[in-house]
Amino acid sequence: MTTAPTLSNAPDLTTADYVVLGLATCFLRNEDGVHAVEVVEPIPSAALEAIVKGIPTSYRWATATPLGAILSGETLNLPAEFPESSQVCDNFADRAIAAARTYKARTKAQALIPLGSTRRDFNYSTERKRILNSVRLVHTEDNVKQHEHTHKVL
Numbered sequence: 001m002t003t004a005p006t007l008s009n010a011p012d013l014t015t016a017d018y019v020v021l022g023l024a025t026c027f028l029r030n031e032d033g034v035h036a037v038e039v040v041e042p043i044p045s046a047a048l049e050a051i052v053k054g055i056p057t058s059y060r061w062a063t064a065t066p067l068g069a070i071l072s073g074e075t076l077n078l079p080a081e082f083p084e085s086s087q088v089c090d091n092f093a094d095r096a097i098a099a100a101r102t103y104k105a106r107t108k109a110q111a112l113i114p115l116g117s118t119r120r121d122f123n124y125s126t127e128r129k130r131i132l133n134s135v136r137l138v139h140t141e142d143n144v145k146q147h148e149h150t151h152k153v154l
Helices: 045-052 092-105 107-111
Strands: 010-014 018-030 033-043 059-066
Touching: 010 092, 018 092, 033 045, 033 059, 033 092, 045 059, 045 092, 045 107, 092 107
Parallel strands: none
Antiparallel strands: 018 033, 018 059
16 A cells, blocks of 8 residues: 655645635725635635535635645645636645645545535625735724723722
8 A cells, every 4th residue: 555645844644635625705905995806715624514504605616636736845736627817815835734634633524525526506605705905903092991990899
């Protein structure tokens, strides 16, 4: 029996390990408003299980692939199904490795999308927009004022 080679930055995983990649619709905010962007992201097992149950999601579809097919050395190889206009998420390799570990720990989630196939029956919705470049500004005026007796022993 031969074993699949391990990945240099994840010795606990092999190139044959299962991972799911999804095509998500996200949004970028700029001075012109909010614009849609298609992003390729690894989907962890818990998220996939929730999505398959029908919760609204920004994922249009997802495909299952071996980890070694997308990560080979320093090169990233996306499956051909993904449009050329799509972008990969930040920290893609690290997130793909983390997602593969979730499927290794929860092998029954691998049955939701068989290896090499694509699932398109998600409850796709962009009602709650995922804005990638949002900035949260916190001001001192935002602090909640407490009653003067809150921390006193009476």
